[in-house]
Amino acid sequence: MDNARGRTDERSSKGSIGRRTTVNIDLARAALAAQPFSVLLGTRLVEYGPSGVTMELDVRPELLQQHGYVHGGVLSYLVDNAITFAAGAVLGPEIVTSSITVEYLRPALADLSVHAWVEHTGRTRAVARCDVTTRTTDQVVCAIGHGSAMARRSGTPL
Template identity: 25%
Template sequence: MPTVRYPEALTRTRADFDRQGVMTTLGITVAEVAAGRVVLTLPFRADLTQHHGFLHAGVLTTAMDSAAGFAAFTLMDAEAEVLTAEFKASFLAPARGQVFRIVGEVIRSGRTLTFTEARAYADEGDAVIATLSATMMAVRNPGLQR
């Protein structure tokens, strides 16, 4: 089980998540924050669908990227900020449902690079509908605005 590098890491993760305008716009909220793991929820909205009525892949990818990034952030040191370096998303089934659960987890955490995965589920089901594999980068720059 991973451990945080400083006592306020989980509180800071929630606070930084709440400062993201895109998460508010999409209606994505934090359901759980633990060391190396973040769970987000995304309610279905018709205005976030593609032409077949499924949740748009870009919206689901955005949620998975944030879950993976904030999972990585929980294990970074107090001077670090997180940025996505790269990711690959795979869609296994159409995104249909009323509430989507997105689970981001750290695979390996390093000082600069953290390797993560995210999985998306529809409603209360256990079937994965999408996955994301990502590399997150710890950025230490006193010029970054908090």
């Protein structure tokens, strides 16, 4: 069945998550805009689909730490959101992050881009990886991350 939120399908296996909605880039951008912290940072969703997700963030002075590098918390945020949005492109919108790991490789000194893709999908969980790079001509990889997101029933607390 098609509706304004995207295509849905019914999962009939025991313990399934029920209706799964396929999210398009406009709905994903609306979800990002509904996150006050993402709005505060100015994150943009530039690519979205089952093959991967790309987000961008412009660096400004208040996002730096005492040595002039982008704060590690900003890089972790990008990993978290990109992995979860990549999982959402496969599992649907009713998901939450269940884990992330971030490896900081180099100090981030310029505007950033993060690209995430799903490596494995199960019935209710997706595992993804990502690269955080500078948006410079040499696209320096500043951090890599991996993590997972899990589906949840709408309105059900974890």
